[in-house]
Amino acid sequence: MEKKRRFALIGTGNRGTTMWGTDLLAGWAEHVEMVAIVDRNRLRAERARAMIGAEAPIYTELDPMLQAVRPDLVIVCTPDDSHDDIVVRSLESGADVITEKPMTTTVDKIRRIIEAEKRTGRRVDVSFNYRYAPTAARIKTLLDAGEIGRVTSVDFHWYLDTSHGADYFRRWHAYAKHSGSLFVHKATHHFDLLNWYLGSDPQAVTAFADLKMYGRKGPFRGSRCRHCAHMKECDFYFDLEADPFLGALYEEPSKLDGYFRDGCVFREDIDIPDTMVAAIRYGNGVHVSYSLNTFQPIEGHHIAFNGTGGRIELRQYESQPWEVPAQDTILVVRNFQKGAQAVERIAVPHASGGHYGGDDRMRNMIFKPGMSDPLAQRAGSRAGAVSVLCGIAALSSARAGTTVRLAELMPELLGEQLL
Template sequence: MTATHTRAEADTEKRARYVLAGTGNRGTTMWGQELLEGWNDRVELVGICDLNDMRAERARTMIRSNAPIWTDFNACLAETRPELVIVCTPDDTHDDLIVAALEAGSDVITEKPMTTSPEKIARIRAAEARTGRRVDVSFNYRFAPTSYKIRELLASGAIGTVTSVDFHWYLDTDHGADYFRRWHAFREHSGSLFVHKATHHFDLLNWYLDADPVDVSAFGELRNYGHNGPFRSTRCHDCPHAAECNFYFDMEADDFLWPLYGDPAEVDGYFRDACVFREEIDIPDTMTSTIRYSNGAVVSYSLNTYMPIEGHHIAFNGTGGRIELRQHERQPWEVEPEDRILLTRNFGGGHEVITVPHEPGGHYGGDNRMRDTIFRNRDDPLKQRADSRAGALSVLTGIAALRSADTGRMVTIAEICPGGLDLGLR
């Protein structure tokens, strides 16, 4: 067994003993209930850790587990001695948990983004190298069937050399607003949506192009949420403006979120339904950037968070043609449960519509494929499984974009890499 393999890979008959750190939505579902239901021959949950013990108890019931609950992460590691730790806590806390888990001898799967700063990246990378354990980053978009097909087409040279990419992501007024209700609305916790949300998109670009980002120019403004609101309160629950606010969210009516975040707010004071118009919100909601890559490709990217639609548009322009996708996730009209990739070749080479059916599970089957690759040793010919280097580069791209938006100048990836952060940049 090499240092880059999990212990579960060493003996496929043995179930990996894992600790779940963080019992929010993603931890409770993706890495809790769903993982135990579909991969219980590969994993055994031996500990649940969250600073909020009431939330952890509610999550444990939803997960249908009898694993012990801990509020002290180091004590949890010492007592359970897990082979694997899955980190699903707020982004700015990832590095402390990842490093502690690695030093305790565990491999780690972390939710995206891997972390929020160059210094924290350096801590994680150094601990990984020092301990010989592995960090996986949960980039499930790589595993969606349509993403796989696009990467396959690009690798085959279907459009020659890729010279530019147009990439635009749209969050609707449900999903987009949700980031501004939660801890994500503050740079200190999420690094902004250039880091938290766009880390998915920047990672896709890095993986699609098989190249490293070199420099970034960006704009980012707060145009809809925060101080732009006509009124505000502390939270949606018992808000005096509920009847007139388009963004009012009745969390008490949600049978999943209310048990996790209603009463448990008494323990830690965290409101999952905080007002989207809080004056102190300090992240952009409207973002654009231009990225230049080590292979010469240039990218035009945007992220908007208050659209009437949800989904994305991406187009690859190459010396031999163009690949284009418009993926619909939510919109006020019906679409077929499939994606259509348009492949058009230059010089009369023809036009092809490649249909990719959606698969069951989150992210059109991407969540299941990712868990299969990690826990069932599924073949990975296109290197979808993302390591700490991939996690670092996507975060650094977002950090560079935010810094560019703040300063009005182009920012290089190399200049924000602290000493000792050896990524082998191309």
């Protein structure tokens, strides 16, 4: 009989409670056992444990849990800037680690994690679930098969709507010291997809970024939405109490730590951009045009691969004010062809589960024994590092007005084979 992996959940926010709590135990209980929950806010941890339906003991500090429980695996779902300490200490205790993206936020923190992983011989997995979405896997298969020849450039544009995008400016993500900016926190997903699709490392980044909607750009402000004097006139008013799940996890527990889930999106001290563009040059010669917008009436992305033999294009809708089919359509358009022969339309139905089935496929890969990985979807610490470095380079470029070369940020890492 397979031995269950004994895991500890660190951080009981939305993602930890659902993806790595309720959902993990519901679908993979034959492979894993939750043996501890750690959160500095004990009330939030208690609420999360009840939602998960677990009986695991609660700890408010990491080290006592590691010493008492000795988990095989630690799953990290805390704010981004705290990942490195938790990952390193967990590795040193003898546990493997799964960390939510981004792996961390600075070059020094990347170094700490990679050094600890090498020194301890344990494994770090980074939760890059977008790699596992059925449409992403199909695109990767088409690219690897050379369906459009050699890729020369990529157009990649991501749109966050006024619900999802604004949410990053309500929370700790709105401060670069915690999230590294959305060039790191959100775009780490996108940069990782590019690295994986292209099978190459980014070499240099030139970027522009600004705050155009949120923060000091707002017409008025308060500390949080609850009891705000402007709630009736603010388009971004967020009623936390209207969501029982978020209300239970965050409202009453905020009395213990002062963390409000409904912070004003117009707080003047917000210091991350909300509108970002970047040009990226890859080691294999591919040029990428990338953008991230955070206050659109739509949610989703557009990506197109331009090759010597044609073009692969996808427009994926996640939220929009009109109905779309529950599937994606990949267009493969070939050079020097005419009529129906020029275009192949590949329909990819959406799978159940988060990220169109990507979450479930990732958990299968990590937890089910004997899983093959022909597309190299399972992402380790190097993949996590390179995607973060790309985000760090982009923010540095936007702030300094210069092109940033990634090898100058971390020369000991770049140049190795991409994992």
